[in-house]
Amino acid sequence: MKYYTALSLLLLSVVSSAKPAYSPAPSQSTLPAPQQVLGFTVGDWHARHDQIQRYFEQLDAASARAQLEVIGYSHEQRPLLQLVLSSERNMQRLEQIRQQHVAAARDGATLPDDAPVVIWLGYSVHGNEPSGANAAMLVAQYLAAAETAEVKQWLENAIILLQPVLNPDGHDRFALWANMHKGAAPVADPQHREHIEPWPNGRPNHYWFDLNRDWLLLQHPESRARIAQYQQWLPNVVGDYHEMGTNSSYFFQPGIPSRNYPLTPKRNFELTAELAQFHAAAFDERGQLYYTEESFDDFYVGKGSTYPDIQGSVGILFEQASSRGHLQDSINGPLSFSATIQNQLTASLSTIRGAVAKRAELLAYQQSFYKSALQQARASKIKGYMLTESADKTRLAALLDVLQRHHVQVYALSRDWQDDDNSYAAGSSYYVPLQQPQYRLIKAMFSTEKTFKDNTFYDVSAWTLPYAYNIAFTALNREPASSLLSSSWPAAPAKAPPLTAGAYAYAFNWQDQQAPLFLQALLAEQLVVRAAMKDFSALSGDGEISLPAGSMVVAAGLQQQQDWFERLQRVQQRFTLPLQAIRSGLTPTGSDLGSHNFSPVQLPQVLLLAGPGMSSTEAGEAWYNLERLAGISPSMAEPQRLAQLDLSRYSHIILPDGNYRSWQDTEVTKLRQWLEQGGVLWGHKGGAAWLARVGLLKTGVWQGEEMSSLIPADNLQYQDKELLAGKQRIAGAIYQAELDLSHPLTFGLTSNRLPVFKNSTSLLQPSHKPFVNVALYSEQPQLAGYTAAEYLPRIKQSAVLLAHNAGKGRVIAMTDNPVFRGYFYGSSRLLVNALYLGHSFSADAG
Ligand SMILES: [Zn+2]
Structure with a gap:
């Protein structure tokens, strides 16, 4: 061990002597430095998660200012780490500080004057944006070792929660790729393999989900562990450190002002702007380029920089131009990995400097946030929401679980209750009052907004949770008496009683x-x-x-x-x-x-197409949902390999969204023959459009330019370009499908209305043959989110789900993604049904 360390230090002094050291450098200290543990200087190689973990373990063991916690495990069983940093004095009474902090924020308790501000620094939620995760070691070392008056003052006045690697599975996927292609002299050529990741890249987690869209949805262990900590601590400032295109500079929020989430208080944006002064000063001092206000928005509240905004914190997005490897040419000259790490170190320390300077304001803002939430709730005409579901208690429980993880108070109705319009049954009705600290978050979760100030969305424009779970919900103007509400819920059903033998x-x-x-x-x-x-x-x-x-x-x-x-x-x-x-x-x-x-x-044998040309996110969503909702781990193959595959092994083939451009006559013929033999072929979004284009699905499709041409583009000026693009997209909205409940593909669903998620303008045309249209959009299909008015008539004419015979087999196609982000439990049933009931219908498409 010693030998290697000494050797690598020697090598480093030769190789990197020309490179400036990171700044600020920590004081001379007995604490371990990252290079002593890693065997190389931070930035010379891409540190793997286990190496970063080892560094934090050693820092934890050596420093009284630092405490390492394993807060959960990723899908691939990597520990999720959180390092708590503060002064020795604060560390000794950490739990007391936490309790006082939370009581003051949520319940308005009085805070001591010297109460510390809680700062959360979260790095590299996207695995192939590793500058943050590598900088985290330098940030931690600096805070643990520095003896300057400034750092001592920070630690006295702040609790710092540092999560070095938010997505360790994706992080390691990328680290291995970058390291295995590293030359003895770094190759800056953007065309070099090192800078071009294979499909799927390191951005998402094990199941290829974007964890930075999962803060609200909580479908993954990484997010659930993170949110448990978040709710335990209620930080005042959340720094969310990312990377963007190689030719960019550095971005920090405020983002585009017109795209802030309307429920986020104005004071949040003022504080964001005030903190931006600290980042600007730090970057000015180092002569680094940066910009604000022109990219990224704060609209979808399920991201790392927006989830905090709706809970009395100030979430700040940071984006560093990516070297995507060790060194890459950019329009600004060669960009080294070390330079990207340096900027994240700079922005981390400026976050702490700013948050400590604004400590009193941030603490006061958080208290006023929750106080005003209760005031607004009192003034609200809507008193709360009743959730009801009687047929599928498991799906209902899954939604309630998400609400509770966000510290939303939910009450079971203990006796049947009736208001002026509806009756609600005990046992299947749960009440979410608005009069509670999470008022704004609840409003965001239940929002069905369809009109917006700005029609351009960086991400989705709707995420109504009960729609996704297909749980009926009613906004109540009058609430049930408190005697009818129980915070202790009916116990989850026990294991089923033993079976009696001998039944027919x-x-x-x-x-x-x-x-x-x-x-x-x-x-x-x-x-x-x-x-x-x-x-x-x-x-x-x-x-x-x-x-x-x-x-x-x-x-x-x-x-x-x-x-x-x-x-x-x-x-x-x-x-x-x-x-x-x-x-x-x-x-x-x-x-x-x-x-x-x-x-x-029959027992399904499933092939899921997953590979280049396809959306890895959507393929991953299909994969994850097949496992969670049907217990099936599919075979997965790249579309490019279809011609070589023995398809007779499979009863079902699933084509998620993608362009399938590599498929020619050979593939079409092969699929047709497999269908003749009895296969069930499912396609959605781009997969469905491809099936229609090659004639395997007997209908037409509206898409691309034909759809865009519905939006008038006359008399526009150049400055309207973004506006037009915003109108032409469907960034993400929720629509209502009308189902034929007598069709086997809809079995298990009890209402003929089903919310579906739409984020593409590709639309399947309905069939003129009877029994082929399993679901169409309803007469008033818009449930939530933005869609240009010009598209609505066309959507109303379109089909959601089509299914027909093909030889002995079946072709099933869906316009939208049934398993969007893993939380559309309602529409996911259609895909699950295709696995077990795909042969249970017969419909001739001619
Ligand atoms: Zn990112």
Whole structure:
């Protein structure tokens, strides 16, 4: 160990003697320096997450100012790190400080005059933007080791929560790529492999999700761990350190003023601008270029720099031009990795300097934020929201879980209640009052806004959580009496009771979100299962039970395995879904169990196309949701390999969004032959459009220029260019689909209205043949978010979901992405149904 350290230090002194050291450099100290632990100077190589972790562990062990916590684990089981830094005195009473801080913020308790400001520094949520993660070591070292009066004053007046690597899986994917291509002399040529990552790049996490869109949605362990810390601490300032294009300079917020989120108080933007003075001064001093106010917005509240804004904190986005490797030519000359790290160090320290200088203002702002939230709630006509869902308690519980992770108070209705318009049943109704500290966050989560001051969106314009979960919600002007509201919820259903042996058949309802996982487990155990194509009732030990269309039946007489009942029991014990024992094949209503209206279900063998030319985000969303909602880990293959694949292994092929330009006649013929043999081919967005273009899907598609031409572009000036582009896009809005609930692909859904997420202008035309249109947009399809008025008539004429026969197989196509960002649990059911019920319908498209 010693030998290597000495050797690398020696090498460093030779190789990097010309390079200026990072500034400010920490004082001489007995604390470990990063290069002693890494074996190289920060910036000479891309430090892997485990190397960064080792440095923080050693710093933690050596410094009384620093405390390292593992706050969770990434998908790939890398520890998620948080280093708490403050003065020794503060570190000794950290928990007391935290409690006082939170009580003052949320409950208006009085703060001691010397209360520290809480500063959160989060780095490299995008894995291929590593300057932040590497700078984090220098920031921590400086704060732990410096003996200057200024740093001592910072630490006395601040608690610093430093999260060095927010996305360790993506970070390591990129670090390995950059390091494995590093030349002895760095190659600055932008065309060099080092600077061109393969698909999928290091930006997203294990499942190729953008973690910087998941702050509100919380679909991933990285986000859940982070938000738990956030809510524990309620920081006053959040620094979110990123990278952007190589030819840029440096950006810090304020962003584009007209694109701020309307519920964020004006004072937030004033404080952002005041803090910007500190960044500007630091960059001026170093002669570094930067800009503000012309890029990025603060609209979608699910990002690292916006989530804090809606909770009394000041979130600040920082963007450094990326060297994307060790050294890269740019329009501003060669950009080195070290230079990018230096800027992040500068901006981290200016954040601390600014936040400490503005300590009193920031603390006062946070208190006034929550106070005014309660005042606004009191003045609001809407008192709260009632959430109701009776058929799928699992899906409802998933939404409630997200609300609670954000410290939103939710109450179960303990007795049935009726207001002037509706009645709400206890057991399936939950009330979210607005009169609570998270008033603004709740308003943001439930917003159905359709008109906006500025129609250009950097990200989505709508994210209404209950729509995504397909949970009915009602804004109430009168609230239920507090005696009807219970903060202790009905206990989650216990494991299902033991099964009675000897029944004629066993059946379960398809409406619960667990049902597909249950079915998949049964099929994997080689049980024979049939799906009911129509509603029916059956006789159980307790009398007559109703089973809606889609219910799954395990008939004793069809089982092939000798120990099938033990297998059934084994699976049943993993779920809470009730399994009904049926006494007889003769049913009181609907088809008898031997009828052809029960369709056999097969174990799906799924191929998911995932590779260059496709959106890795959307392919990842399909992958993640197949696993979580159906228990299926698909085979994945690049579209370029299709011609070589043995497709006979697969029952289903899924084409997510992408351009599929590499596919020619060979691929079309191959897919057609596979369909002839009985395959089920699913495509959505770009995948669906491609199916239509090559004639595998029997309908037309409106897209691209044809759609844009609907927006008038006459008499525009050059300055209107961005405005026009904003109108032409659908950045992300929620629409209402109208379903044919008698079609097997919609089984399990109980309402014929389903919210779908639209972020493309590609539209499938409806079929003129009967039974092919499974879902169309409704008469009033706009639910939330921005869409140019000119597009609406065209959307109303379009189809959401089409499905028809192709040989012995089926083609199923959806205009929109059913699994957007992993939280559209409602529409994701359509994709899940295609896996199990893809052969249960027959519709001739001619
Ligand atoms: Zn980024």
